[in-house]
Amino acid sequence: MVIGAGVIGTALAVQLGSGGQRGGGPRADGDVQVWLLDGGEPGAGTTASSMAWINAHSKTPRHYHELAVSGMRAHAALVRATGPAAYADGGGGGARGPGWYRPGGALRWASAEAGLDELRRTVARLRDWGYAAEWIPVTRARELEPALRIEDAAQVAYFPDEAAVDPRPFVAHLLAAARARGVHVRTGEAARVVAIDTAGGRVRGVRCAGGETVPADVAVCCAGWRTPAVAALAGAYVPLVPGDAPGSEAPTLLAHLRPDEAAGPPLTRMVLSPRLHARPLAGGRVYLEALDLNDEVDQHTPAARVTALGRELHARARAMLPGLAGTARLAGARVCTRPLPPDDNSIVGPHAEAEGLYTVVTHSGMTLSLRLGELVARELLTGRDAPELAPYRPARFVRPEGVPRTP
Template identity: 40%
Template sequence: MRIVIVGGGIIGAALADRLARPGTAEVTLVERDRPGAGTSGASYAWLNANDPADARYHAFRVAALDAWRRVAAEFGGPDWARFAGGTEWAVAEPARDALAERVARLRDLGYPATLTTATRLRDDEPALRPPAGAVIARFPGEGHAHGSAAVGALLARARDAGAAVRSGTPATGLLVRGDRVTGVRTPAGDLAADTVVCAAGWRSPALLATAGAALPLVDPEAPGSSAPGLTAAITPGAGPVRGPVHTPGLDLRPVPGGGLLLEAADLDAATDLATPRADLDARGAELLDRARVLFPDLDARVDRVRRCVRPLPVDGRPLVGPQRPGLYTVVTHSGITLAPHLADLAAGEILGEGAEPALAPYRPDRPPPPPRRP
């Protein structure tokens, strides 16, 4: 069976790794740039199931964390996938009550979550000093990944199992015969396939349109779109953290080799595809200033500011399953968290082993969500 995967981010890499291992398929992955260089490399990459609002989707994400633990164990506990726990605090109302309520609801679902004190927090995160009066939460089962390194490791293992990886090879269209997708068109030539897997992230709608298929994603090119965001990496310095930390005005996590990755909701929301580079750099400097408030002795500089364009399904849930004969799509927000689990579930369907019940709620052709009331 010939399988062509379009997209070399974390979803495509996890699929290539999973599909190549059984030795039952000839797997080729094509990536327009360098694998892991796009959204996966710029992502904040927080491994979590921290939202209790939808119990079914929460359980799906919990299973995804278990899949990540298995992957990390297979690679011997690499520094690109760590489960050191997460921390969050809130200072003002109503955020304080909301955080305490979320912890209670997560605990009711069996998710490791607890309220703690600044003194006890130092056992887990010695460098953190939350402000007096903050409501502090710990989520000991959470972690973080370094997307580009994870992609590299997964694709190296896929290559060892026989997969072909073609970097700098954009898919310019899908080959169609009748109602069936039969391959992928690239500048280097056509690639025939029994199944094409679209894992092209936010660029998926343009590719799928060449076969008359659509995907309900938020348009990243619309002015003010919520799909683009912003992260900044800073060089190693004082004030290390062990896992993701969420504070009012700043989110941060460690990166391999030292340093921190920074993000903030307000600066994220202010970023779109039209944001000039000078504004991106200014926001990166602002993130560093906020980190210095948290760590007064921080001796660091901004290493890189990146625009992170996320594939955002309009209802926030994964889009996974067949769209045409010979065409299978795997596109989602929270791709870093979900990638190994989605690859495990989708592999059998792609190989023709039957429908996976756990994916039934997440089909690309499901009814659209009802319009929001004003």
């Protein structure tokens, strides 16, 4: 039983389905029934709003970096297995298809006034760890992305193995694969899990808002930023940064730009400047995010303020992509909540409160989804711990005094 059909739950369901042997060794029980329940629409939670940059750029410590690198490799392997249909239109890699994957790497630049020391440290650390990261001349960056305005004095780093995915078609692909492997999928308000039944110290099933009870030996909480509330249904403690608390750092601001259709796609790959992160999306749209503006929002920010901050993103985009000026329209600025563990590293593993209760929640979930799906499915299907997941167990967090066991 997987609770939550964002990118994390859906990628796991694929691996648990009847084809689970692919990455998980022999199944203990050939008759396992897998359910995937979502109280909304699959992929419509945080996943839908993700920048979805596939990278291991800022992941520390080293074991978390390696997990992210294996996540990047898992994406590349899925793309190879899928063929040209995996590529999104307008992708930087030349191949075009109806899919989700945009190769072409990432460009990041900085100047002596803004961010250069930090970029130098990042490139040095990544090269030391064997990650593809190179300094390139500004002229080369302009060849790669002709629409970009990059100051002559900028120092540009290129990360050729990085990529981006388009979240909606990616989750649609995973969901179709899960269904093809016999996973039972239930979505919509009636499928929202409102109780996890336990007896004799172990999970027995879940109850849904629509009244249905689904028996289960295992319940995997993949409910994104709502995971603490879902795990608490069985008395377990998952300490994400509270998404809905005033001033919380989990919510972030993003906007989409819809350029003039005649202008063609203004970007083909991820670009990161000190003031703006941008990437191409389907239909020639551009995704925008600025780290400093994230501090200005939480889930309670008034709509008028979100719109004003969206205009600021728009202005920064026009400065970075001058060809857009005047023709690009803001296609919606919004606040979206990240599932944010307090130490930034994933939370993955069983809970002592009930046998069969398991959590998978993480930031960087677009990068990590496929790899976590493989590792978690292998653990659940074989009963053997994956050493790669040892640093991420929920037990590293101690329930503070005064936090009750029941919701």
